[in-house]
Structure formats: C-alpha cells, structure tokens
Amino acid sequence: MATQSTALPQSFAPGTGSVFSNQTGFHALDSNVPGLSGVILDQLSMKDYGEYRAAVEGKTKGISFRNYKEMFQKMEETFKFCTGCSKLPRNLLATETLKRCVKCLNVYYCSKACQKDDWPSHKKACKKLRLVAIDRLVEWLMFTGDLPVPTETQWTQQASEVGNWEDWLAMQGGLAPRLEALLTSANMETLWSNAGRPRPDAADLRDSVWRVQSEFLSRVLTVGAAMQRFGLDPRVKPLTIHLAGASLNETMGARLTDYDELNRAFPGHQGVEVVLVGPELVEGPVIRPPLRAFGPKRRVYLSAYKGLYHQFWEELVETEEAARPDLVVGFHPGFHANQGLLEGWMPTLLLLRDYNIPAFFSMFSEAELQASLQILHQMEMNVLASGPNPFSSHKPEQVQSCPNKPLVYCNSTFLCYQGLLGLPS
Numbered sequence: 001m002a003t004q005s006t007a008l009p010q011s012f013a014p015g016t017g018s019v020f021s022n023q024t025g026f027h028a029l030d031s032n033v034p035g036l037s038g039v040i041l042d043q044l045s046m047k048d049y050g051e052y053r054a055a056v057e058g059k060t061k062g063i064s065f066r067n068y069k070e071m072f073q074k075m076e077e078t079f080k081f082c083t084g085c086s087k088l089p090r091n092l093l094a095t096e097t098l099k100r101c102v103k104c105l106n107v108y109y110c111s112k113a114c115q116k117d118d119w120p121s122h123k124k125a126c127k128k129l130r131l132v133a134i135d136r137l138v139e140w141l142m143f144t145g146d147l148p149v150p151t152e153t154q155w156t157q158q159a160s161e162v163g164n165w166e167d168w169l170a171m172q173g174g175l176a177p178r179l180e181a182l183l184t185s186a187n188m189e190t191l192w193s194n195a196g197r198p199r200p201d202a203a204d205l206r207d208s209v210w211r212v213q214s215e216f217l218s219r220v221l222t223v224g225a226a227m228q229r230f231g232l233d234p235r236v237k238p239l240t241i242h243l244a245g246a247s248l249n250e251t252m253g254a255r256l257t258d259y260d261e262l263n264r265a266f267p268g269h270q271g272v273e274v275v276l277v278g279p280e281l282v283e284g285p286v287i288r289p290p291l292r293a294f295g296p297k298r299r300v301y302l303s304a305y306k307g308l309y310h311q312f313w314e315e316l317v318e319t320e321e322a323a324r325p326d327l328v329v330g331f332h333p334g335f336h337a338n339q340g341l342l343e344g345w346m347p348t349l350l351l352l353r354d355y356n357i358p359a360f361f362s363m364f365s366e367a368e369l370q371a372s373l374q375i376l377h378q379m380e381m382n383v384l385a386s387g388p389n390p391f392s393s394h395k396p397e398q399v400q401s402c403p404n405k406p407l408v409y410c411n412s413t414f415l416c417y418q419g420l421l422g423l424p425s
C-alpha cells in the first residue's frame with residue numbers, strides 16, 4: 001500500500017463549482033465560512049496559499065499522508081462546518097458536536113436548531129448532495145488511473161451525426177462493462193475500506209463512475225462539438241486548437257492521450273494540435289512547447305504555454321513560433337464573475353474578435369451564460385449561438401462553502417462567437 005501521495009486529491013482544490021481556482025477563489029471560501037481556507041491549509045500542513053499552489057503545480061514534492069485513511073479523513077475535514085451558522089469545529093462550544101445530515105452524508109450541523117432552520121433551503125439540494133459526496137470520493141479513481149476507462153477504438157457514425165451523449169453512447173457497447181468492472185477493482189475496495197463512510201450500493205456506484213467519466217469526456221467531446229459548429233474537419237486539413245484559460249482542472253493529472261477521442265471521431269485525420277494556455281497550468285507531461293509546423297498525421301498532439309492568452313499570442317503566435325489557431329475553446333472562463341477576471345480576459349476576448357478567430361466558451365450554468373453573453377454583446381461580438389451544451393458533464397458540483405446553492409455542471413452551457421457584430425465573418 002502506497003503511503004505517499006504526490007498529487008493533492010482533487011477535492012482539496014478550492015471553489016469546486018465556482019469559477020475560480022485562483023487565490024481570489026481560495027480566499028472567497030472565507031466569505032461564506034470564515035476560516036475555511038485556513039482549515040484546508042491546516043489539513044495539508046501548509047503555511048499559506050503560496051505553498052499550496054506550489055504543491056498543486058508540482059513545484060514541490062506535494063504532501064504525503066501516512067495512509068489512505070488519513071487522506072480521506074483530511075479531505076472530509078474540509079467539509080466540516082455548520083451549514084446553518086458557518087461555525088467551524090474549533091469554534092464549537094464544549095456541548096456541541098458537528099453532526100452529518102443522515103440523508104446526504106455531505107453537510108454538517110452544530111445543533112438540531114441549525115439543521116431545522118436550514119432544512120427549507122437544504123431540502124432542495126440534499127438529494128443531489130448525496131451524489132456529490134459519493135463522486136468526490138470516486139473521483140480518486142482518476143488519480144489511481146482506474147478512470148477514465150477506455151472508450152471504443154473507432155466511431156461507427158460520422159462525427160457530424162454525433163450531436164449529443166445519446167448518439168455517442170449508442171456507439172459505446174464496451175463502455176458499460178468496463179465501468180462495471182471498476183466496482184470490484186482493488187482500488188474501489190481500498191477506497192471504501194478507508195473512506196470513513198458506508199460503501200454505497202452497486203447502482204449508486206455504477207452511476208457515480210459514469211458521472212466522473214462523463215466529466216472527463218465532456219471536455220474532448222465539447223471541443224469536437226465546437227469543431228462541428230465552425231465546420232472544421234481535421235480530415236480536410238490539419239487543425240490547431242487553443243484551450244484558452246486552461247487551469248488546474250484541465251491540467252492536474254493530464255495525460256498526452258486526453259484528447260484522443262478526436263482520433264476516434266475523425267479517423268485518418270491530418271493532425272490536430274491542442275495547445276493548453278493559462279497562467280495556472282500544473283506541471284506534467286503535456287507541459288511541452290507548441291509546435292511550429294503541423295504535427296504528426298492521425299494523432300492529437302498536446303502542448304502548453306504557461307501564461308495569459310494574449311501574452312502567448314504576442315510571444316509565440318505573432319512571431320510564428322506557434323501556429324495560429326483554427327479554433328479557440330475556453331472551459332469556464334469566468335470573465336463574468338468579477339472585474340479582475342474580466343480585466344484579465346479582456347485583451348484575449350478582443351484579440352479573438354479582431355483576428356476573427358472562431359471562439360467557443362463553456363459555462364457552469366444558465367445564469368453564467370446570460371452574464372457572459374451580456375458582456376460579449378457590450379463588446380459588439382458577433383455571437384453565433386448559445387444555449388445548453390449537448391455534452392455537459394453529468395457530475396453535479398457543489399460550491400464547497402455554500403452547499404445549498406444550486407448545483408452546477410461542467411460545460412453545461414456554451415456560447416460561440418466570431419468577429420465583430422455587423423461584419424461578415
């Protein structure tokens with residue numbers, strides 16, 4: 001049994017379900033539950049956010065736990081506060097203890113009174129929060145390599161015919177048995193013998209492994225859907241796709257094969273390069289320089305640039321050190337969320353507009369989509385389409401410090417734009 005974990009469990013990553021993974025987001029936890037960011041650092045034996053970032057980014061050795069039990073326990077500690085009054089364990093009176101909601105096994109209360117007062121709000125989220133609590137443990141199987149399980153080696157339908165999950169799943173005869181096999185895998189056993197909570201029944205676990213897998217696939221299938229929208233077919237010519245604002249979520253544990261579903265969608269293609277660009281990229285095999293010329297045929301080549309997108313453009317695209325993109329995709333850019341983020345994104349949004357680059361962004365919810373659209377309309381962007389994304393993740397996400405907030409889903413909505421309003425694109 002391994003006693004070291006060089007990667008932080010994903011559930012330690014702050015702000016799940018919010019748009020942030022940066023410092024602002026980390027400390028934003030405290031506006032809902034004062035002291036919660038400190039609890040996370042304590043559990044990881046870290047002194048400040050800088051140390052946390054360095055570990056997440058793979059610059060330091062990371063943290064080690066004595067055993068799995070301790071790791072899962074420390075993860076759970078970061079969810080321990082009263083959902084009613086936001087009290088942390090250290091602020092409890094001697095007579096109080098935090099008790100978990102027995103229905104969802106996700107949220108805690110310091111007293112019967114707090115639980116009762118919170119119920120009108122919690123009852124709307126409780127059922128789904130039960131799923132979230134299972135998923136955040138099952139997600140560990142992404143780190144052990146059990147998930148994602150392989151998909152079928154070739155699509156039996158034309159990519160243009162595969163418009164949603166239903167179409168995609170219809171081609172995936174072998175997927176369900178592969179997911180099923182995880183239920184009895186060694187790491188699944190390890191997980192539930194150390195998780196400090198009862199093992200869910202088979203049906204619940206089966207659904208959970210699918211939800212976690214769907215989140216992984218949601219990214220590559222969303223890129224495929226964006227290509228379709230703009231009529232880009234890598235069988236006709238090699239393509240360069242930039243993932244602007246790629247963050248922790250896309251790069252922690254990322255592997256060179258993460259976008260290989262595009263090989264299966266477009267057999268015999270001319271080559272696709274996917275360049276991850278963002279200031280928060282995490283060390284790993286995909287962190288290698290973008291190509292100057294087209295990459296190998298029939299393969300997806302992943303590369304990366306650590307920095308803001310407009311810097312990347314000036315430094316490598318303008319100087320022809322990296323290819324101009326045929327498409328730019330951004331997962332949850334979050335530029336609607338606050339002035340600081342908008343300022344960071346503004347040069348990129350304008351650059352994409354002025355160079356007439358096909359751009360596709362995904363959001364966590366309808367509300368985020370509407371707020372983002374409003375900004376793009378003010379900038380006179382030629383918005384071509386927006387709405388629910390047919391390849392939304394199926395895994396619900398909670399805002400860690402506000403568990404009763406409506407749950408959101410990765411890539412659940414999208415918008416795409418190209419060029420300036422009123423000009424032919």
Ligand SMILES: [Zn+2]
Binds near residue numbers: 082086110
């Ligand atoms: Zn309370």
Ligand SMILES: [Zn+2]
Binds near residue numbers: 102103105106127129
């Ligand atoms: Zn509950």
